[in-house]
Amino acid sequence: MTVRKIIHIDMDAFYASVEQRDNADLRGKPVAVGHGAKRGVVAAASYEARTFGVRSAMPSITAMRKCPQLVFVPPRFDVYRAVSAQIRETFAEHTDLIEPLSLDEAYLDVTENKQNIALATDVANAIRARIKEVTGLNSSAGISYNKFLAKMASGYRKPNNFFVIPPGKGEAFVAALPIEKFHGVGPATAEKMHRFGIRTGADLASMPMEQLIERFGSSADYWWKLSRGIDERAVKPNRERKSIGAEDTFPEDISTIDQARSLTAPLIDKVWAAGEKRGLAGRTVTLKIKFADFEQITRSKSNAGPLRSKGDMESLVDDLLVREFPPPRPVRLLGVTLSNLVQAETDEEIQIELAL
Template identity: 75%
Template sequence: MSIRKIIHIDMDAFYASVEQRDNPELRGKPVAVGHGAARGVVAAASYEARAFGVYSALASVTAMRKCPELIFVPPRFDVYRAVSAQIHEIFRAHTDLIEPLSLDEAYLDVTHNKQGITLARDVANTIRSRIKEVTGLNASAGISYNKFLAKIASGYRKPNNYFVIPPERGAQFVAALPIEKFHGVGPATAARMHRLGIMTGADLAALTMDEMVAHFGRSAQYWFDLAQGIDHREVKPNRERKSIGAEDTFGQDITTLDEARTLTRPLINKVWAGGEKRGLYGRTVTLKVKFADFEQITRARSRPEPVSSAAELAQAVDELLAQTFPPRKPVRLLGVTISAFTPSSSTATPKQMVLPIQD
């Protein structure tokens, strides 16, 4: 098989950079896109704000505590979508194999690009220069022979830079990579791997296939391949996201409604920030509950209109929690997911809810 040429383009602090571009008074200052209300959440942060530890999905009150000079700017998703459309038009001048991940990042397969440029690095830098010329914004790029490594590479020298991981360096690069950087490794999986003594790609690659199967079951081949720098996933145009979710496994099982409400707040903030970042607003809220004996249940409710704020999402989750707590046995994990995105999610902001939750 021929070696693919994959680029991952990631705009630098996209929402915040658009706001700083359009308002000169914000340039060089710590900016957070979002609402500074008590139950608000940061959708995006400028690099000046990140220096204080302010990042997306952080609660607004926590962000203000970290950076008292933080300037909150309400999101303008119509503007972000318009800029994203300009960026995608630039992508299409080079390839039709574009897989959007959100408004500000995408995979491009430029193995056979329209401009006939030999090196993927040169394609990436041509795109970055054109984005700067058209939008005034900076983009970073990762270039490699698969999606896994291209995405890792795009964040390697941020902001406003690029990084290449060629095929001959793939396995070596992965060997030194912390396991938390692997695609598909969240906090729970990372903790599990740490208990097995797996801290880096080299530790993962040291396992035999039999050991992989014993530890990871049906996912064994996936982890075996990634440990060797192999990722067979193709760049898929028109990729449609069905849901946005977050979950957490607790260090100690919980049994009370107050505990559940407290522990789901970070999940709600993360889910809401993820939806706002992508311009996706759903009608169905799902609560996932895993008990101490690993039995799992879900509870869901759907609305006639999309959930229109983090507070409404929290209200929906609280109602689902109230149906479950006190539980019949201790709970080790809770998850929150929003789905059933409306057809207009990618082109319009959500309307204010006026109807109650319906079963």
């Protein structure tokens, strides 16, 4: 059986590093990409900022409290997308089996690679060197025989480094790994596992399958395999996008439906335009509401078939807004997401359908 060679490439502080690359005055300084306004949120932080405890998704006011000298710069997503395209061209010089996870990270299957390089470590370092040459940016790599271990390895020696978990070493690596460090384990899952006495991969591996099924249901087999360093998922070049979303945190809390309608309109525009650009249509609309006390709720509504127009999406969003406004507490954030995505029909197909 051929042992797979999987690489996970992760750019180092991508958004912030692009800003420091393009503006010499920012180099060596703690930088946050985002808006430093009272209600802003950190989208990304440079490593200089991280030493002060600044992290992505942190409220800007908290970040500035931790690091008073923090420099905020507004995001430039068009630039980040362009740099990401350069990085993916570098990946494609080595393999066509590329599964992007976001603008700044991807899985690559280099079991067979275009350069006929024998060692996956050499492939990873060739890619990292080429990315540095083309973009001027640093990246880190994890190399292993499956996706989970490659992902874990890429963060092990960050920034600007690589780490290898070879065959035969995966189970021992996972055994020592704190459960909250597992990719896919968020705070709620970690808390649940802690309640069951599961704090490391070894604890998870020692739990009988019957107990795993009782406590984790259909996910039991997944956790059983991960605890033993097993991940059979393939690198999927055409990974389906599950949803398209946009959200906004407001300078001041809102409480009326007219305010909500006005503020969700640009979100709908952005989501619909993103779907059109990718040739995707969705059937389900989800409204996210975050209150002033940071509690949040989501409400969804589905159409019988894919939405045909932005007006259809606006109608579903409005139905959801009417149900929730006036809200029980002031609202600081609204988000709109389109999901249950399919390839959009062409105008010709729609005309044929209407003619029947």
